[in-house]
Amino acid sequence: MFYPMMINVKNKKVSVVGGGRVAYRKVKTFLKYGADVKVISINFINKFEKIKDKIEIIKDKYTPEYIKNSFLVVAATSSKETNEKIALFCKENKILCNIADDIQLSDFIVPSSIKKGDLIVSVSTSGKSPLLARKIRKEIEEIFPYEYDDYVNTLGETRRLVIEKCKDEKRKNKLLNELIDLDLEELKKRREKYEDCSRL
Numbered sequence: 001m002f003y004p005m006m007i008n009v010k011n012k013k014v015s016v017v018g019g020g021r022v023a024y025r026k027v028k029t030f031l032k033y034g035a036d037v038k039v040i041s042i043n044f045i046n047k048f049e050k051i052k053d054k055i056e057i058i059k060d061k062y063t064p065e066y067i068k069n070s071f072l073v074v075a076a077t078s079s080k081e082t083n084e085k086i087a088l089f090c091k092e093n094k095i096l097c098n099i100a101d102d103i104q105l106s107d108f109i110v111p112s113s114i115k116k117g118d119l120i121v122s123v124s125t126s127g128k129s130p131l132l133a134r135k136i137r138k139e140i141e142e143i144f145p146y147e148y149d150d151y152v153n154t155l156g157e158t159r160r161l162v163i164e165k166c167k168d169e170k171r172k173n174k175l176l177n178e179l180i181d182l183d184l185e186e187l188k189k190r191r192e193k194y195e196d197c198s199r200l
């Protein structure tokens with residue numbers, strides 16, 4: 001059973017084995033979340049050219065040496081045998097792994113997701129149908145047509161002010177509940193107001 005969680009990969013060593021379409025997709029997502037990505041593969045599709053300055057590229061066959069110090073590993077080679085070897089090595093060395101062609105051997109799977117600033121919406125079918133996850137993700141994307149970045153940041157800052165300055169639990173909950181119904185403009189006014197108060 002896969003438990004949904006958010007894992008911090010910023011500046012952490014992530015290794016992706018394989019240089020095909022699937023590996024490329026996984027690498028792009030890790031880069032979006034600030035990981036320190038190494039890619040090991042015999043061959044690479046041309047798209048890797050576009051991101052070659054943002055990753056470490058090792059053009060070689062997989063050997064455990066390349067992944068041994070990783071925080072996370074993704075096995076996305078076209079060789080089932082290699083993917084299995086990677087899974088086994090990760091298990092023995094307590095490294096979390098995602099095996100692109102074998103959910104049973106995977107410690108984690110990747111959902112289909114939308115990132116609008118710090119607002120992240122993820123959809124998973126627990127591996128039953130990645131295409132359904134993608135379809136639902138696209139449907140949800142249509143109801144988030146604009147950038148949430150500024151809104152979620154302002155909400156986060158205003159929430160911090162309420163938590164810091166309001167010590168009455170009941171009132172605090174009331175204020176926090178009010179915040180999520182305000183639009184960006186109202187929220188910014190509210191933040192300014194709370195910044196000027198010493199207590200709420």
Ligand SMILES: C[C@@]1(CC(=O)O)c2cc3[nH]c(cc4nc(cc5[nH]c(cc(n2)[C@H]1CCC(=O)O)[C@@](C)(CC(=O)O)[C@@H]5CCC(=O)O)C(CC(=O)O)=C4CCC(=O)O)c(CCC(=O)O)c3CC(=O)O
Nearest residue numbers: 100101109110111112124125126127128129130131133134
């Ligand atoms: C278990 C999981 C493990 C993991 O990869 O993490 C997994 C496993 C497998 N995928 C397979 C196939 C496809 N996967 C996609 C696409 C995506 N797959 C993703 C995640 C996951 N795929 C995890 C579960 C997600 C969930 O919770 O449901 C997404 C969401 C995220 C991402 O990859 O970043 C991304 C969509 C991103 C987006 O657009 O939003 C497509 C479509 C395409 O490629 O265009 C196809 C072809 C169509 C088909 O087969 O359905 C196969 C068979 C391989 C083979 O046939 O050889 C396996 C292996 C198996 O099923 O055993």
Ligand SMILES: NC(=O)C1=CN([C@@H]2O[C@H](COP(=O)(O)OP(=O)(O)OC[C@H]3O[C@@H](n4cnc5c(N)ncnc54)[C@H](O)[C@@H]3O)[C@@H](O)[C@H]2O)C=CC1
Nearest residue numbers: 018019020021022041042043061062076077078082100101
């Ligand atoms: N989880 C997912 O979302 C999906 C997973 N898959 C599975 O993912 C795997 C990869 O799929 P694609 O990227 O389409 O394949 P691909 O054939 O385009 O790429 C495979 C890559 O693996 C490399 N490779 C093969 N053996 C290797 C070894 N011993 N050491 C290092 N690199 C090696 C090749 O050089 C190539 O770059 C397949 O097993 C496929 O079944 C396929 C579709 C989606």
